[in-house]
Amino acid sequence: xxxxxxxxxxxxxxxxxxxxxxxxxxxxxxxxxxxxxxxxxxxxxxxxxxxxxxxxxxxxxxxxxxxxxxxxxxxxxxxxxxxxxxxxxxxxxxxxxxxxxxxxxxxxxxxxxxxxxxxxxxxxxxxxxxxxxxxxxxxxxxxxxxxxxxxxxxxxxxxxxxxxxxxxxxxxxxxxxxxxxxxxxxxxxxxxxxxxxxxxxxxxxxxxxxxxxxxxxxxxxxxxxxxxxxxxxxxxxxxxxxxxxxxxxxxxxxxxxxxxxxxxxxxxxxxxxxxxxxxxxxxxxxxxxxxxxxxxx
Numbered sequence: 001x002x003x004x005x006x007x008x009x010x011x012x013x014x015x016x017x018x019x020x021x022x023x024x025x026x027x028x029x030x031x032x033x034x035x036x037x038x039x040x041x042x043x044x045x046x047x048x049x050x051x052x053x054x055x056x057x058x059x060x061x062x063x064x065x066x067x068x069x070x071x072x073x074x075x076x077x078x079x080x081x082x083x084x085x086x087x088x089x090x091x092x093x094x095x096x097x098x099x100x101x102x103x104x105x106x107x108x109x110x111x112x113x114x115x116x117x118x119x120x121x122x123x124x125x126x127x128x129x130x131x132x133x134x135x136x137x138x139x140x141x142x143x144x145x146x147x148x149x150x151x152x153x154x155x156x157x158x159x160x161x162x163x164x165x166x167x168x169x170x171x172x173x174x175x176x177x178x179x180x181x182x183x184x185x186x187x188x189x190x191x192x193x194x195x196x197x198x199x200x201x202x203x204x205x206x207x208x209x210x211x212x213x214x215x216x217x218x219x220x221x222x223x224x225x226x227x228x229x230x231x232x233x234x235x236x237x238x239x240x241x242x243x244x245x246x247x248x249x250x251x252x253x254x255x256x257x258x259x260x261x262x263x264x265x266x267x268x269x270x271x272x273x274x275x276x277x278x279x280x281x282x283x284x285x286x287x288x289x290x291x292x293x294x295x296x297x
Contacts, residue, residue, distance in 0.1 A: 060105035077115040078106065084123045091127060096135035100128055143273065148172035149229050151276040159241065160253050164272055166238040167250055169231035173221055175199075177266040183249045185239065195221040195232045 064086060068075040073082045083106055090099055103124065107117040118124065143151075152168035155161035167180055179199050187198035197219045224230040238244075244251070248263030 056101060057105035057108055060102040061109050064102065064106055076113055077110060078118050080118045080121040080123050083118045084121075084127060087124060087127045091131050094131075096128075096131040099131050103128055143277075145172040145174075151273075152234070153228055155276065159257055159259060162234075162238050162241045163250060163253065164276060166231070166234040167269065167272065168276070169229060169234045170221065171269075173231050175219070175221075177269045180250060180269060181248075181264045181266055185244055185246050185249055188235070188239075188249065190232070190236065193223050193232070195235055197221065 064078075065075045067086055067089075068078070068082065071082075071085075073079075075082075083103070086106075087099060087103060090102060094102070103119045107119040110117045110119075148168045149172050152165045152172070155165040155168070170180060171177075175197075179197075183197060183199070189196045189198075199219055221231050221235070223232045227233050235249075239249070242251070242259055247261060250264045252260040252262050252264055252268065254260060
């Protein structure tokens with residue numbers, strides 16, 4: 001009976017073993033480690049970006065490639081210092097959002113090519129964090145006076161609608177949000193035809209519009225021949241309907257239609273504008289149906 005002999009595996013360090021070739025550090029594609037198998041599987045499982053996002057990423061990547069070509073640097077795989085220099089230069093002209101998108105485009109292209117993302121390095125994240133901290137908040141574009149007047153005309157005759165009509169018509173005449181929410185009844189004086197507002201009486205109002213807020217003195221609101229769009233009449237109607245005799249002019253109304261004594265905030269005016277705009281859009285979308293049904297608008 002012949003007994004099998006177990007042969008020990010050859011020592012890879014022995015003279016007969018063939019060693020793996022060393023990495024060629026002059027070739028950046030060999031010097032940069034590829035993403036590991038587990039990370040590669042995770043990258044493949046990422047949901048595909050939307051078509052618009054892919055288009056923007058492609059544009060950002062071309063910008064990065066062109067910049068690297070001008071600097072005689074390698075874009076793929078890019079060194080951390082290369083990405084940091086690119087984003088630092090872009091931070092002088094780009095918004096924080098655009099800068100973050102360019103970084104995301106660079107990271108996505110590296111993952112797609114099997115390379116580790118250089119964007120995760122602290123040298124890059126510090127630049128993005130600084131851009132976000134110094135970014136100026138976007139201010140909403142003020143609506144044109146003609147649009148504010150159209151929104152005011154469409155306000156219903158209930159309590160909230162009467163308040164919003166006066167607010168929108170005063171805004172159409174140049175009063176800013178801070179001036180509107182800071183206005184008190186004690187700072188409103190009606191003459192035979194006008195309304196005189198003391199916008200700096202309590203120091204809450206700031207300059208936001210051409211009506212003179214923040215410059216001191218008084219602002220005179222003039223009437224309109226059309227009572228439906230007259231800001232003076234709208235303000236009178238609101239004060240009479242709400243029986244507001246002192247304190248904040250524009251106050252909150254809860255979900256049950258109860259008038260509160262608390263004044264509106266500037267963010268509440270933003271929500272009022274959004275709600276009235278939405279109702280105007282919804283009404284315009286329903287108009288063709290009413291015409292087809294033969295119902296008067």
